[in-house]
Amino acid sequence: MDYAILIIGAIFFPLSGIILSLLAFPSRGIQHVIALATGALALLVSLTLLAANLTTGPVVVNIGGWEPPYGIVFVADLLSSLLLVMVNGVFLAGIVYVLSCQDRSVSFPVFTPLFLAMLTGLNGALLTGDIFTLFVFIELTVLSSVALVALSDDVLGLEAAMKYIFISSMGTLFLLIGIAGLYATFGSLNFADIAQALATGERPLLSEVALVMLMSAFLLKSAVFPFHFWQPDFHTTAPTPVHAMLSSIVVKIGIYGIIRVITLLFLDEASVIQGFLVVLGLIGIFYGSLGALRTYDGKRMLAYSTFGQIGFILVGIGWGTPLALLGAIVYIFNHGFIKASLMMLMGVVVSYTKPKTARLNGIVGVGTRVPPIVGVLFFLGGMALAGLPPMNGFISKVLLVRGGVEATDVWLSLGLIVGAGILTLTYMMRTWQQVFQQKFDETRTDIKIKAPGQGDSYFAPLVLIGVNLALGVFAGPLIYAAQLTVEQLGNPSVYITAVRLYGG
C-alpha cells in the first residue's frame, strides 16, 4: 500500500490543475505555469508508478477504504503504468507546445482547463479497476475534446465536433448497455470480480451481449474500420496541440479497453475476437495508408496515417501470441511519441502561413521559410513512422514482424509490414519534399509567410523526436518492460489476486 498515494496523484494533479487554472483565468501566464507543473508532476508520478510495478508488482488502492468489489478500486498493473508513462510524457510535450502556440483558440481562458480535463480522463481511464468508472473517465476525455474542437480556429471545427458528439454519444450508449449487461449477469462492476466469475467458463445469458456492446464501444473510440468515418474530420479540424493529443494518445484508450477485455475478462472468446481484429486491422492499414496517400491536406494526411497505424496494433493484438502482443504494446508506446511529434511539426509549418492553411498545395515550399531544423526533424519523424532504423518505429515493426512470423505465414507478415512501410514512406517523403524542398512561389498572393520567430516554437517536437531517437537506439528497457507486461497479461490471476477481492 506504500505506493497507493501515487495512483491518487496521477489523477489528483491534473484534476487540481483544471480547478486552479479555471480560477486563474484572467492570466494566461499563471494558467500555463499551473498546466506545466501539474503535467510534470503527473509524469513524475507515472514514472514512479512504473518503477514500483517493475520492482514490487501491481499497485492497488481502495478508494475510501471500501473493500473491493463493494468499493471503487484503482489498479496500476504493468499495462496501465506503461501506457500511463506514454500518455503523460506525450501530454507534457503537448502542454509545452501550448505555451508557444499562436492559435487564437489557445488564448481562450477555457482552453487550458479543458486540455487538462483530457489528461485527467486518460489517466483515470487507464488506472481504474471498475468498469463504470472507466465509462465516466472516457466520457470526460470525449466531452472535453469535443469542446476543444468546437472552439477551434478552423471554421469547420464546429461541424466536425457535432459529427463526433453524435457518434460518440452512440458509443456511450453501447458502453452503458454493455455495463448494464455485465451488472445484470454478475452483480458486480469490478474487473477482477467479473474476471473471476467469467474464468469458470460459464456464460450466462447477457454476458456475450455485453461483450459485443463493449467491443463496439471500444472500437468506436479507437476509430477502427466500420466506425472510423468521423476520425479524419474530427482530428484535422482540431487545434494543433489538441490534434497531436487526439491522434497519438486518445485513440489508444479504446485499444487499452480491447486488451483488457481479451486478456482479462473474456478469455474463452478471445480467439474469435482476435480473428475479427486481424481483418479490421488489415483493412485499416491499407485504407488508412491509401487515404493518406491521396489526401489534399497535411494534417488530414497524418490523421489518416493514425488510422493505418492503429491497424498495425490491432493486427498485433489479433495474432495473439506473446511475441505479437509484445510487438503491439511496443508499437502503442512508440506510435504515441512519433505521431505527436509529426503532428506538432506539421503544426509549426502551418503556423507560419497567413491565412492559416494546411492544404498541401498551399504549404508548398513553406518549409524553406521556417527554421531549417524543422525540416530535419520532420524527415526523422517520417523515418520513424515508416519504420526505418535508427528510429523507434523500426524497433516496433521488427518486433511485430517477429510476432507475425511466429504466429502466421512468413510472407504474409513480411509483405504486410514492408508494403505498408513503402506506402508510409511514399506519403511522408512526398510531403517532406513538397513542403521543405520545393521553392516557395514568391508571386503568390493567397498565402503570406510570417517572419521567422512569429510561428509556433519547435521545442516540444524537438524533445519528442529526441525521445524517438533514444527509444530507437536504447530500446532495451522498453522491450524489457513490455516483455514483463506480456507475461503479466498472460496470467490474469496476477491482476485478480492483486485486487484482494472480499478482503482476501
Add this chain to the structure above:
Amino acid sequence: MAFFFALAIGILVALGVFQILRRDLIKAALGFALLFTSVNLLFIAVGAFDGNRPAYYVDGPAAQPSDPLVQVLILTAIVVSFGSFALLLAIVNMISRRYRTIDSDEVSQLKK
C-alpha cells in the same frame, strides 16, 4: 413487471432511434435524450429484483429490497448524459447561428 420494463425500454429506444435518423438536428439531439433515458431505465430494471420495491426500508416488511447500487449508477449516468446533452445542444445552437439552418444535409461543408 419485467415485461413492462422491457416494453417501456423498447418503445423509448425505438422513438430515440427514429428521432436520431431525422434531418432536423434539434430533433436528433432530443432523440439522444430519449435514448439516455432508456438506458437509465435499463439500469433500474437490472437492479429491481422483485418489481417495484424501494432500495431501502426504514421499517416495514422484512422483504428483499431492491439493489441500491444501480440507483447510484444512474445518478452518475444522468449527470454524464446531461453534460453531453447540454454540450450537444450548445453545438447545435452554434451551428444554427453560423449556418442559418438546422437541416443536417445542409451542414456539410466538410465534404468539400
